[in-house]
Amino acid sequence: MSPDLTVVIIAVALPFVAAGLTPLLFRLFGERTGYVGAAVAFACFGLLASQYGSDGTVALSWIPSLEIALRFTVDAWALLFALLASGIGVLVFAYSPVYMHGESGLARYYAALLAFMGSIIGVALAADLIALFLFWELTSVCSFVLIGFHTADRSSQYAARMAMFVTVGGGLFLLVGLLLLALVAGNVLDGSAFDLAAILAEPEAVQAGLRERNLFVPTLALIAVGAGAKSAQIPLHFWLPNAMAAPTPVSAFLHSATMVKVGVYLIGRLRPLLTSTEWLFLFATVGLATMTVCAALAVASRDIKELLAYSTASHLGLMVAGFGFTSVVGAEAGVFHLFNHALFKAALFLVAGIVAHEAGTRRLDELGGLRRDLPVTAAVTAIAGLSMAGIPPFSGFYSKELLFEATVEAAYGLGTLGWIYPAVATIGSVFTVLYSLRFLALFFGRRPDGLGRVHRPPILLLAPPALLAALTAVVSVYPDLAVRAIVQSAVDVTVTDPHSMHVGLPRAYSPAVEMSAIAIGLGAVSYFSFGRIHGGIRSIPVAVPPIGANWWYDVAVDGLTETGSRLASTVHNGLLRTYATWTLATTCVLTISGFVATRAVVGATVGIEASPEIGLVLLVAVVAGVAVVLSPSHVAGILTLSILGFMIAIFYILASAPDLALTQLVVETLILLVFLLILEEIPEYYEVGLGKVARDAVLSIGIGVTAFLTVIVTTSARSEGTSDVARYYTERAVPEGGGTNIVNVVLVDFRSFDTLGELVVVAIAAISVITLLVMRSGGDAE
Amino acid sequence: MIREAIVIALVLVGSFFLTVGTIGLLRLPNVYNRMHATSKPTTLGTAAIFLAGFVSFGPGSEGLTSLIGIVFLFMTVPTGAHMIARSAQRIGVPFLEGVTWPAESSQARRTDETGEETDE
Amino acid sequence: MSDPTMGAPVLLEMTVAGALILVSGLCVLCSYRVIRGPTVPDRVVALDTIATNVVAIAVLFALLTGRGLFVTVSLVLAIIGFIATVSVAKFVTEGEVIE
Amino acid sequence: MNVRTWPVASLVFAALWVFIRGVELAPAALVGQFLFGLVVGLPVAFVFRRLYVKRIDLQQGVYAAPYAGRYAATFVAELIRANFDVAYRVLAPDPRIEPEVILIPLRVRSDIAVTIIANSITITPGTVTLDHDPETNALYVHVIDGRDLESVVEPIRTWETYALEMFTEKRSPDDPAPEIIVDGGTGNE
Amino acid sequence: MTTVIMRTTARAVVPIILVVALSLFVEGHNLPGGGFIAGVLTTTAFALLYIAFGLDFLERGVLGRDIEPGKTPSRDRVVIAYRRVFSFGLAISVASGLVPLLFDLPFLSQTYVEFENVPLYGHLELASALAFDFGVYCVVVGGLLTILSVVGAE
Amino acid sequence: MTAVVLAAVVGSLFALGTFLLLRRDLIRVVWGLAIIGQAANVYLLAMGEIAPASFEAVPILAGHGEEASHAQTADPLVQALVLTAIVISFGMTAFALVLSYRVYEEHDTLDLSELGDQD
Amino acid sequence: MDGLVITPMLVVLVAAVGTLLFRRQPRVRLAVSLSGAVGYAVAVAALAWYVVIAPAAPGIATYQVGDWPAPFGITLVADGLSVFMLSMVATIGPASLVFSARYLPKYDRRTFYYPLSHFLLLGVTGAFLAGDLFNLFVWFEVMLMASYVFVAYYGGPQHTRAAFWYVALNLVASAVFLLAVGGIYATTGTLNMADIAQRLADPAAAGIDPAPVVGLLALLLSVFAIKAGLVPFQFWIPTAYRAAPPPITALLAGASKKVGIYAIIRLSFTVFAGAQVPVSLPWVSGSSPLAFVGPILFVMAAGSILVGGLGAVGRDSVEGVLAYSSIGQVGFIAIPVAIAATTSSPTLRRVGILAALVYALNHTIAKGLLFLAAGTIESATGTTDLDELGGLAGRSPALSSAVFVGTLALVGIPPLSGFFGKLLVFDTAVRAGAASVLALLLVGSLLTIAYTSRAWNRGFWGVRTPAVEDAAVDPIQVAILVGLAAAILAVGVEFESVYRFADAAATAALDTESYVEAVDPQAVNGGEQP
Ligand code: NA
Numbered sequence A: 001m002s003p004d005l006t007v008v009i010i011a012v013a014l015p016f017v018a019a020g021l022t023p024l025l026f027r028l029f030g031e032r033t034g035y036v037g038a039a040v041a042f043a044c045f046g047l048l049a050s051q052y053g054s055d056g057t058v059a060l061s062w063i064p065s066l067e068i069a070l071r072f073t074v075d076a077w078a079l080l081f082a083l084l085a086s087g088i089g090v091l092v093f094a095y096s097p098v099y100m101h102g103e104s105g106l107a108r109y110y111a112a113l114l115a116f117m118g119s120i121i122g123v124a125l126a127a128d129l130i131a132l133f134l135f136w137e138l139t140s141v142c143s144f145v146l147i148g149f150h151t152a153d154r155s156s157q158y159a160a161r162m163a164m165f166v167t168v169g170g171g172l173f174l175l176v177g178l179l180l181l182a183l184v185a186g187n188v189l190d191g192s193a194f195d196l197a198a199i200l201a202e203p204e205a206v207q208a209g210l211r212e213r214n215l216f217v218p219t220l221a222l223i224a225v226g227a228g229a230k231s232a233q234i235p236l237h238f239w240l241p242n243a244m245a246a247p248t249p250v251s252a253f254l255h256s257a258t259m260v261k262v263g264v265y266l267i268g269r270l271r272p273l274l275t276s277t278e279w280l281f282l283f284a285t286v287g288l289a290t291m292t293v294c295a296a297l298a299v300a301s302r303d304i305k306e307l308l309a310y311s312t313a314s315h316l317g318l319m320v321a322g323f324g325f326t327s328v329v330g331a332e333a334g335v336f337h338l339f340n341h342a343l344f345k346a347a348l349f350l351v352a353g354i355v356a357h358e359a360g361t362r363r364l365d366e367l368g369g370l371r372r373d374l375p376v377t378a379a380v381t382a383i384a385g386l387s388m389a390g391i392p393p394f395s396g397f398y399s400k401e402l403l404f405e406a407t408v409e410a411a412y413g414l415g416t417l418g419w420i421y422p423a424v425a426t427i428g429s430v431f432t433v434l435y436s437l438r439f440l441a442l443f444f445g446r447r448p449d450g451l452g453r454v455h456r457p458p459i460l461l462l463a464p465p466a467l468l469a470a471l472t473a474v475v476s477v478y479p480d481l482a483v484r485a486i487v488q489s490a491v492d493v494t495v496t497d498p499h500s501m502h503v504g505l506p507r508a509y510s511p512a513v514e515m516s517a518i519a520i521g522l523g524a525v526s527y528f529s530f531g532r533i534h535g536g537i538r539s540i541p542v543a544v545p546p547i548g549a550n551w552w553y554d555v556a557v558d559g560l561t562e563t564g565s566r567l568a569s570t571v572h573n574g575l576l577r578t579y580a581t582w583t584l585a586t587t588c589v590l591t592i593s594g595f596v597a598t599r600a601v602v603g604a605t606v607g608i609e610a611s612p613e614i615g616l617v618l619l620v621a622v623v624a625g626v627a628v629v630l631s632p633s634h635v636a637g638i639l640t641l642s643i644l645g646f647m648i649a650i651f652y653i654l655a656s657a658p659d660l661a662l663t664q665l666v667v668e669t670l671i672l673l674v675f676l677l678i679l680e681e682i683p684e685y686y687e688v689g690l691g692k693v694a695r696d697a698v699l700s701i702g703i704g705v706t707a708f709l710t711v712i713v714t715t716s717a718r719s720e721g722t723s724d725v726a727r728y729y730t731e732r733a734v735p736e737g738g739g740t741n742i743v744n745v746v747l748v749d750f751r752s753f754d755t756l757g758e759l760v761v762v763a764i765a766a767i768s769v770i771t772l773l774v775m776r777s778g779g780d781a782e
Numbered sequence B: 001m002i003r004e005a006i007v008i009a010l011v012l013v014g015s016f017f018l019t020v021g022t023i024g025l026l027r028l029p030n031v032y033n034r035m036h037a038t039s040k041p042t043t044l045g046t047a048a049i050f051l052a053g054f055v056s057f058g059p060g061s062e063g064l065t066s067l068i069g070i071v072f073l074f075m076t077v078p079t080g081a082h083m084i085a086r087s088a089q090r091i092g093v094p095f096l097e098g099v100t101w102p103a104e105s106s107q108a109r110r111t112d113e114t115g116e117e118t119d120e
Numbered sequence C: 001m002s003d004p005t006m007g008a009p010v011l012l013e014m015t016v017a018g019a020l021i022l023v024s025g026l027c028v029l030c031s032y033r034v035i036r037g038p039t040v041p042d043r044v045v046a047l048d049t050i051a052t053n054v055v056a057i058a059v060l061f062a063l064l065t066g067r068g069l070f071v072t073v074s075l076v077l078a079i080i081g082f083i084a085t086v087s088v089a090k091f092v093t094e095g096e097v098i099e
Numbered sequence D: 001m002n003v004r005t006w007p008v009a010s011l012v013f014a015a016l017w018v019f020i021r022g023v024e025l026a027p028a029a030l031v032g033q034f035l036f037g038l039v040v041g042l043p044v045a046f047v048f049r050r051l052y053v054k055r056i057d058l059q060q061g062v063y064a065a066p067y068a069g070r071y072a073a074t075f076v077a078e079l080i081r082a083n084f085d086v087a088y089r090v091l092a093p094d095p096r097i098e099p100e101v102i103l104i105p106l107r108v109r110s111d112i113a114v115t116i117i118a119n120s121i122t123i124t125p126g127t128v129t130l131d132h133d134p135e136t137n138a139l140y141v142h143v144i145d146g147r148d149l150e151s152v153v154e155p156i157r158t159w160e161t162y163a164l165e166m167f168t169e170k171r172s173p174d175d176p177a178p179e180i181i182v183d184g185g186t187g188n189e
Numbered sequence E: 001m002t003t004v005i006m007r008t009t010a011r012a013v014v015p016i017i018l019v020v021a022l023s024l025f026v027e028g029h030n031l032p033g034g035g036f037i038a039g040v041l042t043t044t045a046f047a048l049l050y051i052a053f054g055l056d057f058l059e060r061g062v063l064g065r066d067i068e069p070g071k072t073p074s075r076d077r078v079v080i081a082y083r084r085v086f087s088f089g090l091a092i093s094v095a096s097g098l099v100p101l102l103f104d105l106p107f108l109s110q111t112y113v114e115f116e117n118v119p120l121y122g123h124l125e126l127a128s129a130l131a132f133d134f135g136v137y138c139v140v141v142g143g144l145l146t147i148l149s150v151v152g153a154e
Numbered sequence F: 001m002t003a004v005v006l007a008a009v010v011g012s013l014f015a016l017g018t019f020l021l022l023r024r025d026l027i028r029v030v031w032g033l034a035i036i037g038q039a040a041n042v043y044l045l046a047m048g049e050i051a052p053a054s055f056e057a058v059p060i061l062a063g064h065g066e067e068a069s070h071a072q073t074a075d076p077l078v079q080a081l082v083l084t085a086i087v088i089s090f091g092m093t094a095f096a097l098v099l100s101y102r103v104y105e106e107h108d109t110l111d112l113s114e115l116g117d118q119d
Numbered sequence G: 001m002d003g004l005v006i007t008p009m010l011v012v013l014v015a016a017v018g019t020l021l022f023r024r025q026p027r028v029r030l031a032v033s034l035s036g037a038v039g040y041a042v043a044v045a046a047l048a049w050y051v052v053i054a055p056a057a058p059g060i061a062t063y064q065v066g067d068w069p070a071p072f073g074i075t076l077v078a079d080g081l082s083v084f085m086l087s088m089v090a091t092i093g094p095a096s097l098v099f100s101a102r103y104l105p106k107y108d109r110r111t112f113y114y115p116l117s118h119f120l121l122l123g124v125t126g127a128f129l130a131g132d133l134f135n136l137f138v139w140f141e142v143m144l145m146a147s148y149v150f151v152a153y154y155g156g157p158q159h160t161r162a163a164f165w166y167v168a169l170n171l172v173a174s175a176v177f178l179l180a181v182g183g184i185y186a187t188t189g190t191l192n193m194a195d196i197a198q199r200l201a202d203p204a205a206a207g208i209d210p211a212p213v214v215g216l217l218a219l220l221l222s223v224f225a226i227k228a229g230l231v232p233f234q235f236w237i238p239t240a241y242r243a244a245p246p247p248i249t250a251l252l253a254g255a256s257k258k259v260g261i262y263a264i265i266r267l268s269f270t271v272f273a274g275a276q277v278p279v280s281l282p283w284v285s286g287s288s289p290l291a292f293v294g295p296i297l298f299v300m301a302a303g304s305i306l307v308g309g310l311g312a313v314g315r316d317s318v319e320g321v322l323a324y325s326s327i328g329q330v331g332f333i334a335i336p337v338a339i340a341a342t343t344s345s346p347t348l349r350r351v352g353i354l355a356a357l358v359y360a361l362n363h364t365i366a367k368g369l370l371f372l373a374a375g376t377i378e379s380a381t382g383t384t385d386l387d388e389l390g391g392l393a394g395r396s397p398a399l400s401s402a403v404f405v406g407t408l409a410l411v412g413i414p415p416l417s418g419f420f421g422k423l424l425v426f427d428t429a430v431r432a433g434a435a436s437v438l439a440l441l442l443v444g445s446l447l448t449i450a451y452t453s454r455a456w457n458r459g460f461w462g463v464r465t466p467a468v469e470d471a472a473v474d475p476i477q478v479a480i481l482v483g484l485a486a487a488i489l490a491v492g493v494e495f496e497s498v499y500r501f502a503d504a505a506a507t508a509a510l511d512t513e514s515y516v517e518a519v520d521p522q523a524v525n526g527g528e529q530p
């Protein structure tokens, strides 16, 4: 069944339209706009669900010249992601009005949330590289706005900027990767460069094309940077915990269930295209490293949301690793865990919101034993938390088990060193169990004495996580239900050789089972030393700051700011001589190399016959120039400058240019007059010391040489006699210009347009002078 | 032929006096004395050359303009010289040894500074 | 107006050309006084002399080329020279050119 | 015949125009350009009419003409003498220079007369007008050779006499000329 | 203050300069000159007046306006007049360029008419470029006088 | 016109102008700019080839009926260009001068190195 | 219809003169100014329609001022490239003028703000249309002369100082320009750009020796780089952009800067590219002047991206950030031009120019918006110092939204105009296979994110400062900003048309033959009339 273009477009566009209308909606509905959002999300969900089972690509023309179109593919993988986004969107919108009650800036909040949802649906469905990138970047922008929701809060600003930096910056790498892909695809597939559906239809050909041009690894790496940045993979994971400055519903929606999974989603999407040994090494390694390190960091967390954030990064690592393994089971792990994690982690974030909302704190050491205060919440947490820990028979167990299988399979394939993968995965899982238990202790541990009265949450806060927990429970009990409904077919999209997927509780020994057993056992045992482990991990970044999450970022950003401000004041040091030196020196170098490059200098011939009076006059001009340089006072200098002007006037006379001579002299005199008028107002100034005369002299000589060469080169290139244009003017001046003064005819007739410009310059000079003097106090009047 | 001869003569005379003026400018001891050299011979020299122009182009046409040139020179060169001399005296350029200032009036305007300008 | 087709006879032309070079040379000499001073009025006198020389040069050029129009040029030069001299002199005397 | 100055001035300007334009000496061209000059000269003269005295006496002009001629003759003679004088001084191996500054009180008072005399002084031998003292109506004159001041002052007095005739002056040529002042007693500077 | 010598010379020279300037303007199409040179020369004539008589002379001595004692003269008025002159000049130049558009000719197209057998003058030529050049003249005069008077008033 | 002399003159003027441009004294900088502008004009004129002085070299035709002998006429185009350039650079220089006065007025110094820091 | 070519210039010229004449009647003057602004936009639109957009459009139109045939009279040429550049100016120019009407009331009575801004537009427009090298020089000077006093407009120490630096550097540049003009006239015997191209393409037929043109082109490149603000010719930019009134800065960044870019493209690609000159240096060699231009532009662009980007990160005022950003952004514009000059593939050459043009378009609108926004902020709060600002987002959501859109366009977020600029620039580099260029572009883009986000956080987010609390934001100013933001979005959404327009421009820039043919310079023996 082919998807319906209209439905798809509406599903993508509806949230954007709603976002655009939010200011209006907010005026109408006030804080209840959230429910409108929920309705929109629900509508999207419904529209997308209506496409369930369809498979194919539809396109809306956008930029035909570049063959860019709004192409959308509907398949199980896309639907899985889009449905998750809109489904959880419904819950988050429904949760928000109560949670965000009384906050200001809610219109902005809902607009961004809606736009975000549209973007996610767009990314999920996009089948055009540019369209994909479009929605991809929009998610980052929305995330920026939402993380910075508390605009007055410094940590919000900090986190928002960091997220922007990492995700949008990562997006740039992705863009380059996509362009490389498009370049090759354009060649290989004959045209359809940006058509992702077409590219994915010919994965081998395109990959071969990439390899042929030695572009495979760069493309892979660039896309990996983009995806890794978005999905908080080490070493770009640090932004995610900071992003928890966003309101909790945002964290649940963007930073656990949807946006951060965009990277994973893309990895899954491109998996059939790029899968290879390099792919395996890259993503399996990065994914497992992220999974383990972030799990450990979650253990070290002090704040509920921080714990959940690191946990999210860790689970994202798990998914990336799963997709990284080239076996089918790896893809199964990736897809299924993406699904499971979305459900349980969104629930947990919403729970964290309830706790923070009702207990007034998010600090782990100030919370505990809340099960009596919040019994339903406790039940929700138990289901979701155990799923997160990967304890059988909860849903997380199944998908993690698939990953373990994939690591083992890979290890068999790779030999001894390959066993690092299962080992690391196991260690990561130990930490996962540890922090999950710690999270559960919020409800089931000892209630700290300082904790005050904790209210029951309103039903509207509780319902969404409860629904998610219920779904988790369903998947836990009937994992096959999910597999059959969507996961299997989604996996089929991400693999090249699909085969049917089985999940369930293990019935026999396997290395994966053993790994799970070790993880759970070791996790449970070490929980008793939680305090020491927690403190131990915390102390590492204290001892070695570069290991700390934000350290590199801070160093880099502060360094940039510092460098920027220092560079600007070094380069633009406020000295005209510096400016002129650079400008002129560059001009010199460029020009001389230009003449050298064409051997124009070599070919120059030099004439020597001279007209003595012209020579004399110009000599005086130069001598006057020297005298100006050496002149002891301003008056002396100006008078000397006048000689220069007079000599040039004589030169004009001797060169048979009476008009020029006249103009030169009258202008010279006026300049002299203006100089004197100015000198009246200023004191004599004598330059202190000789300073950098040598340096200036070198530059001046350089400029002189440049001008010298220009004259030599051009005069020798000059053809004999007058130019055609000049001849034309001479011939036509009388019969067609009606004047015998050819120069004047040129000025007022042949080239009167130049003269008009010249006039304008004179007029502007006059009004500029008035303005300069009139606006004297203007600066103060500002 | 006669006209040419007159022109040549006038050009020679003019050149001679211009040269005299310039040499005077260089040789004479201070600005007041130099001014004697420049005001008289250069005016006459230029006038002679203008006169050559009159002879060459005249009596009508640009010859007339040459005459205006002469008149103009005689009107302006002495005034210019007077302005310069006055300025020299006002800013206190000293006269030669033995020169006395006829102090009938306005002695006060003789500025106090003596000696050459500070710019040397 | 002299007849352009005939051209200036040789002797006249040589004299005028020589005078042209001579007066140009005088400008070189005068510029010594402008540059060395020693006083500002010295410089002004010298500049004035140069201006007058320029007037002469223009007339000489008129004679050399047989172009009377350079006489008009020289008249303008004379005007300009006067104004330049006067303004500098006044500047030196009064410290301001226009009060 | 006392008339407004500016129409007369415009005639002068028209004549000036003819000279500046360099008109060929053909009656038609001269008249044509003179008329053209009037077109230009009339507005110029009108706009700048306040530069000059409001009215002038044409008869005075007729009366002045011979004196002007005599003035010019003396002037040219002095001029030529002056140039050879300077040439001698400049080119002589040892320039004879005995400068002196003298103050010459004037009998003429009108602006134009003072100016003409001052400028004549500058152009003629051995003297340069330094300054004019408006209070005493006297000219400070720099004399390059101050040993025989009488011969220096003599032509100046002659011009002044002519000038008194040429222009509308209060004093008559018969009034005695005031003494020149050579030394103010301040000594050398 | 300048001397009577200077002032009288200026009185005599200024009209000469103006007549020369106008002559250069009129003949600019055929001989050296033209709007720019004529304009600058006109400006120098005014400059000479300024130098000889001071900045207020133009208002008092030429335009004949009285200035209340103790009050600084309204130099603005003169500046405004100059400004009008160059604005006007620019307008003329532009307008002279626009006129040909009416005749379906390109911007700034020029033409000239010849008159034969004019009494006294014989052959006369009138170039439309003269209008453009007149604009140039006005802009230069107005612009430069503005600069001189504004800066001179400092 | 000889290339070497011309080149040397233009080169020297450019060099001198540059040297002045690098001075600390505002006014000298303006001088430098003026000199550089003059040098460029000289160069531009010379690029039209300087005709030896003669009746025909002057780009003003003798009369309305005369035939032009353009072999000897100096290039009127460059003359027109230089004229335009002179006027333009005149406007610029006048402005620069007044501006330098304003700079002096605002900073109370002519020393460019005392104009303070950027931004 | 070829009369349309000169119409934008005439409109703006008449408006300039009109505002000059009606200085005493503020309302009339304002009406003249505004109708001039609107008329300008209409004239440019009509020209664009006639030349490029209309069905069976000729693609190029020429105008012989004064009715003299090329190369003797001055030619104006409106081809795709010129018209594209003009359209950019027609976007920001009227916006700036209308903005000024709201921004300026306290100054305009005493000054020549309106005539000067129209003259500035006149210069810019003339430069885009000039088909004659010296005429190009003249309009350059008109543009510069009009902009000089604007930099010193407020008259304070920092303003006069900035203006002096600006003037000094540009006066030298003008002399250098003349040197180049003279050299080119000597070398080719003509000033008409089409004629130059024609003669250079077949030097033997024209009897010329083209060897000097590369050096002369280098001179021109220096001149244009000053206008464009490419490192190391950027020194005047930070102070001048800060000093000028914001609406003028919007014009300087949006229009004047583009004149530099335009001139580089026009002369290098349309005029000189066909010159038969072998170029060889230790580091470059090729058969046309472009081989020489490429590496130079690349180095300049790299320097600009780094200096501009880094500098902007360290700035503490809105205008400071924007000014440095302009240095960086022009580097992004120059990169594809450099690639276009270096490559031998005609397609890539076209793509490169196209990328530069699209990027330039975005820079004009977005940077124009942001500079105008700086003006709004300044007039509302009395400061643009980031330390004294904060919480603007809450104070004026409309202003902030517009600025946000402008900022995102700078960063290159789709579907805004900036994205397509970035896309095409990156694409050019990808196609050229230039890894180092890509690395540079990535670094530059990261720097863009760094400075935009920093400025945003400090000015628009954060605690509301007293200045912001008391701000009186002008609604009409904001409306103009919102309009420009809408334009940014519209360019992205309707990018197909923009792309076609830019493609026509790029094609025109490279199509020397059509250029020469359209101008049709008369044969060597200039005797015959057409
Ligand atoms: Na004495």
Ligand code: NA
Residues within 6 Å of the ligand: G240, G241, G242, G243, G244, G245, G246, G249, G319
């Ligand atoms: Na600004």
